[in-house]
Amino acid sequence: MVSTLACENGMVLGQQKTDCKSNEITAIPVLLDLLEIKGCLITIDAMGCPKAIAHKILNKEANYLLALKGNQAMLFSQVEKLLGPEISRPCQDGTLFQETDYQRNREEYRCCIVTNDMSQIPTAANWPMLTTFEVIISYRKEKGKVSKELNFRYYISSATLTAEELAASAREHWSIENGLHWKPDVGMKEDDCRIRRNGASEIMAGVRHVAMNRLQSETSFKKGVRAKQMKAIRNTDYLEKVIFDK
Template identity: 45%
Template sequence: MLTPSLMHHLSIIPDFRQAWKVQHQLSDILFMTVCTVISGAEGWDEIEDFGHAKLDFLRQYGDFSAGVPSHDTLARVMALVNADQLQSAFAEWMKACHDVTDGAVVAIDGKTLRGSYCRGKNKGALHMVSAFSAANGVVLGQVKIAEKSNEITAIPELLKLLNLYGCLVTIDAMGCQKKIATQVLQQGADYLLSVKGNQPALADAFEAAFPMAKVVNFEGDAYVTDEKNRGRQETRYHIVSDVTEEFQELSYEWPGLKTVGVVMSFRQEGDEAPDAPMIRYTISSAKLSAKKLAEAARQHWFVENKLHWSLDVALREDACKIHRGQAAENLARVRHIALNYLKGEKRFKGGIRRKQKKAALDETYLADILAV
């Protein structure tokens, strides 16, 4: 992730301001905001303070001939920057600096920015859908879910931004849609989709093909995982099958369908009796073994515990109350850029918060992060 590449993509974003009124270049403002979020800043005042403290450092990467923009300028500009253009710049930057490997899992999932809700302005909380590279722990792209809409309409727009060739795209039940499956295949990837009641024909076929007695005594390809963590034990039993006769008619509706899978999980707390088993169904256009299904299903949840958790706990995304104009959406993308940089720096073994504090104190380390 070379900084010149990021600066190049940021500089392409059109500046909406009248040229004769511009003192601070838009790419400088965006780059400074990225650096301050990497270093743990959360509000406009803190971003301005960082700029004054690190002005000589920032001038190594940008112009900053007029010094540091005020917090009022930062708030106004970030509220008016075209969010779609910043979104495209981010996705193109990731294409330039991140190569997806054949068979790599790309997890698609949504998240609500709770702090972006504003009752006084009758403004609902912002919802974002992100694509997460599980193997590398980086965000590949994200789009906002339009008001009065849902992930079904946002996912196709996100997929268009991505280079998915050779990947396995995993999506939860909301994204289990024929058009989405078709689009994934058209982009040279395979899909792994969770199945629930929103696709009743598929759900009925699973219940007919895999009754509990057959799942427990399955004679085909099966794989078991067992995890223990803080007194809780969770066992997951995975089985896969080719398309059986119960799915024959449906296979014409679902393009490229090759594998159907069942995941049955048991959870036990301490010495208590295990909870009732939870059963999940999946369909895939890839020829998956039970072990590969287990690995892909596990990696899909990395988007929760490695992306969403980091955004909320380390970068305090839900605590951010900024909601003016398009600022909430633009800052969400800045956080993704910052998180990609922080996760990309591997030499220092601290967590995200510790890396942020080190970057704030040590310009050499901040430069190392930007050179990853």
Template identity: 45%
Template sequence: MSQIPLLDRIMQLKDPRQPAKCSHDLGEVVFMTTCALLCGADDWNSIEFFAHEREDWFRQYLQLPGGIPSHDTFNRVFSLLDPLQFRELFTTWVQDVLIDTPLSGVVAIDGKTVRGSRGRHHGAIHMVNAWASEAGIALGQLKVDAKSNEITAIPALLDTLAIKGCLVTLDAMGCQKRIANKILKKDADYLLAVKSNQRKLHSELSDYFDGYWATHPEDAPGSCFIAEDASVHGRQEQRRCWVTHAMEELPAASSWQAKTIAAVQLDRQTPHKGTTLIRYFIASKVMTAEEVLQATRQHWHVENKLHWVLDVAFSEDHSRARQGYAAENLATARQIALNLLKQDTTAKLGIKNKRKGCGWSDRYLFHILGLIK
């Protein structure tokens, strides 16, 4: 992948400040912040310290008319930067990255709260994120309006994504006809978890599978798939999935343009107790039981490979950026840094250690930024 367009795009950001009152270039401030995030900095003070320590290196690439900004200036610039413009930069850059390898497979969408952004007069910001499980990169994110919820943010996020041919997975919060129709209009398919917030649909699916299990003590060929998970810390898990494509018997599901309905049963056994959980799904394309089970597992990559990594490797939940748009823009900058690090295959390390590598080695940092091959 080429990172040069990213640097070019950063330098083309429109500055919301009054030019006569600015001594630091907006693009340069954003670029220094991105480099600092790559090298392990997590707050404005550490970003300023990193920039001072690397001033000689930055002067090879940047003008730095006002020298190195203070931590207050980094904060102020990110608090004023238009988050819509910055998100557009991010999503367009991701599309550039994927131009030679069109996006495919599961695109998982889920929400995450940036807990440290909670202020005295406002709650913590909540972001809706999109994760490409096969490509292993973040595709985009959108802040949920303080007076709204994910249901209104998801369609707006979908509008920014190029997801043709992908399978979009969502939990029960996203199981809305408006969202399903939006996905289909994007020439993609959906796999939606169904719970009691869609009472009629959920009742139809649960009644159908209850009837199937009552009349089929042995599963019909091709209707069921079983996956065993290896024992971890004394815990054993088994997942079973049943599907049907007999939509003529399911008028509620048919009204969603669904072509597959599925039930997934998780049996978990520990040394002291066992639990069973059954979840229901609808899909807009014909899928086998194995394909549904695989897609439901891949959906959780957004939690395990994006949200967890942002918290553990980037300390996102501890970030206290709160002024203006700072928290939202810094969240976007973290995902830019994460994608840069994710795409590197030369170092077999986790994200946290790759960040250390960028801080320790100029050569590795230049490689991540695409300045050397």
């Protein structure tokens, strides 16, 4: 199942089931056709990096920010070669952004670098409206121990982004792991569901997303999804508030 998350408000906007003998590459264009995305920045992981998907996003009058990995081998190698030396060079205003994130016992340092120089990437001409190349270099310090290796994440975009804008967009995309995976599993016990008959699993996935959206929209009770579920079970007035209040 491929789903779309509006990161700013944490709402699932749509979903599309993948074919039995296919994968997300065929489902993503179908899902994009269902959505009004004009003026939005669409972020997708490396699975959604084919040129056809980039064309589809642009045709819907939106911009793309796509993770770049080895499945686009030639472009990846050229971007890696271009941005690698930038780590040790002075960067112009807006092309470098650094931040540190503190969460409980974990500290993560991130350095974001962007470039709009298309002249050194011959493969860029084959991509629609490709404007920006980006890399995020990070390492973690957890419980006093520093990770031994740097983590490099590469991106391509049709939008002209500063390094700070890239960092913010990448953070929002990483929130999908929490908003689309962790919360349904913990709050809705999705991974424990054994419904398989006909299209029932697809229907139940949609029901969970609707329920998740309604629970997250209800803000009078300042607790997590699981706590809101338990309150709705015990209190019919609160259940009606979750279902009907705008």
